[in-house]
Amino acid sequence: MHSVQEISPQIFWVGGSDRRLELFENMFPLPNGVSYNSYLISDDKTVLLDTVDSSITKLFIENIKHVLAGRKLDYLVVNHIEPDHGANIEEIIRLYPEVKIIASKTTFKFFDQYFNIDISSNSIVIEKEGTEILLGNHTLSFYFAPMVHWPEVMVTYEKSQGILFSADAFGSFGALAGNIFADETDFENVFLDEARRYYTNIVGKYGRQVQSALKKLSKLEINMICSVHGPIWHKKDIPYILDKYNYWSLYKPEKKGVVFAYGSMYGNTENVMNALANKLAQKGIKDIRMYDVSKTHPSYIISDLWKYSHMVIGAPTYNLNLYYPMHTLLHELTALGFKNRKVSIIGNHTWASAAVKEMKALIGNMPNIEIIGEPIDTTSTLKAEQENKLDKLADDIYKSLNEL
Ligand SMILES: [Fe+2]
Ligand SMILES: [Fe+2]
Structure with missing residues (x-):
């Protein structure tokens, strides 16, 4: 049975959701699933905007056939x-052999890398931004958005209705449940954290390119944003998601607050983190977050680190190196271009110290990171006589939070 919705006269959502997939890109957990949105315009000319993942092919083809109702x-x-x-x-070309493929030059290069079909006679290469294609009542124009999230990416703007088909931009993890518009969902509670986790982990590295795309698109009159993942945005909610994108792509914290991320083999490093969090809470710091890097997938921790202004990282020395899961987290943050944060460091070791040094070095690779307080390097456990060091660190973090 098909499952489509008309989102604007003659324009249909023909996508679907996957709630079974464990890991997006075989890496990122999907507790709420993911949607793959595709859109079909049925005007004098018919146009499909992007296809979907192989997991929902059957439904997708049924959707397209339903909307086209026998048309080509x-x-x-x-x-x-x-x-x-x-x-x-490939499946679309097999079903509609005369279909003309509209894409950027780089897309056609990648096309040849992925597929083994010759489409040269059916290719329309978009060489110039703003190129228009008339469909009848609707007109499409195309804008390049390189590295949001791959180099070939473009976005498509439908002029008569002011609809932006934004590819991955403004997307979110999370399956859709009938309510395909953001304002039909409890977005803040159901989608926002997953939208942030999607952005930071998938597109996070390309903040600069997201900023130039936002600048370019600000010249267009946009009434609706249709991403290829997650809910569709009506005009009244566009400033809300644009504001979030602005914070995320400028690597600017959304909120003043502290995220603790620690690795701990036997609970001793964890104990120090708890003691420090306790001291901060007693000073009145609210909404403190704490993650065990061995337990929580890095994508969740990264998402929260992106949201808050301060972080405290703690881990033991392991094999004269940094405890591996903490190394992974810091490595991922570096790869994503994470910056502009305040960081405090707590290490632990029994006979040789390497964790603090390693954490400092990895943090040092990230731009505009300020180390708050003196890093504490405990030996096996934190003794009562060292509590003054923890008090001092709590004071320094508190002071730094209040300076924001
Ligand atoms: Fe993508
Ligand atoms: Fe995607």
């Missing part, structure tokens, strides 16, 4: 060829 497909716009959106391109 004139165009397939490939805004982003990554397999979560490009997996059904």
Whole structure:
């Protein structure tokens, strides 16, 4: 049975959701699933905007056939060829052999890398930004958005209704449950954390490119944003998600607050983190977050580190190196271009100290990171006579929070 919605006259959502997939990109947990959105315009000309992941092919094809009702497909716009959106391109070409593929030059290069079909006679290469294609009542124009999230990415703007088909931009993890518009959902409670986890982990590295795309798109009159993941944005809610994107892509904390992330083999480093959090709470610091890096997937910790202004990292020395899961977290943050934060460091060792040094070095690779307080390097356990060091660190963090 098909499952489509008309989102604007003659424009249909023909996507679907996957609640079974464990890991997005075989890396990121998906407790709430994920949606793959595709859109079909049925005007004098018919156009499909992006395809979907292979997991929902059957439903997707049924959706398209239902909307087309026997008509042929004139165009397939490939805004982003990554397999979560490009997996059904071959199938579409097989079903509609005359379909013309509209995409950027780089997309066609990637097309040849992924597929073994010659589409040269059916290719429309978008060379110039703003190029228009008339469909009847609707007109499409195309804008490049390189590295949001791959180099070939473009976004498509429908002029008559002011609808932006934004590829991965403004997307979110989380399956859709009938309510495909953000304002039909309890977005703050159901989607926001997953939207942030999606942005920071998937697109996070490309803040600069997101900023230039936002600047370019600000010249367009946009009434609706249709991403390829997560809910669709009506005009009244666009400033809300734009504001979030602005914070995220400028690596600017959304909130004053402290996130603790620690690795602990036997609970002794954890104990120090708890004691410090306790001291901060007693000073009146609210909404403190704490994560065990061995337990919580890095994508969740990264998402919260992106949200808050301060972080405290703690880990033991392991094999004369840094405890591996903490190393992984800091390595991922570096790869994502994480910056502009205040960091405090707590290490632990029994006979040789390496953790503090390693954490300092890894943090040192990130731009504009201020180390708050003197790093504490405990030996096995924190003794009562060292509590003054912890008090001093709590004071320094408290002071730094109040300076923001
Ligand atoms: Fe992507
Ligand atoms: Fe995607």
